[in-house]
Amino acid sequence: MSETIQFGGLELRFLRDKAETGGGLTLFEMTVQPNARMPVPHHHEGWDETIYGLAGETTWRIGGEDVALGPGEVVFIRRGVVHGFRNDGTGPARCLCILTPGVLGIGYFREMAALVAAGAPDPERMKEVMLRHGLVPAP
Structure with a gap:
């Protein structure tokens, strides 16, 4: 599998999806443009995230x-812990994202990209999509 999804200063290149791994993991490379950030800090109960820095910070x-x-560094985010990210640098940053088990699939990102592409996304609609896919927005 190789599909790329872009929205809000983010580019996600999917390498493996939950459907391909029998739910073992979801794996994608993420490029974060300068001044881009995770739109909504959140947590999830169904999976952990491991992020490995490839380029930039x-x-x-x-x-x-x-x-x-940064490159060669790793962060581990346990399920249930509120998190988000941003790129404060002047150039793009890349990282490898590993979600285990592979509960979250590419469908979530397709839906979020469609909301962003339609214009200023409705926060309630974003929240509904997040919750349906197992992400809980931070209060």
Whole structure:
């Protein structure tokens, strides 16, 4: 599988989806443009995230603390921990994202990209999509 989805300063290139791995993992490479960020800080109960830095630097807000992630560095986000990310740099940053088990699939990202492409997304609609796919927006 190789599908790329772009929205809001993010580009996600899917390498493996939950359907291909029998729910074992979801794997994608993410490019974060300068000044881009995760639209909504959130947590999830159904999977953990491991993020491996490939290029540039992103800042991950994990459980209320900022953690810088550069090439060759890794962060682990346990299920239930509120998190988000941003790129404060002047160039794009890339990282490899591994979701285990592979509960979240590419469908979530397709839906979010469609909402963003339609114009200023309705926060309630975004929340509904997130909750339906197992992501819980932070209060």
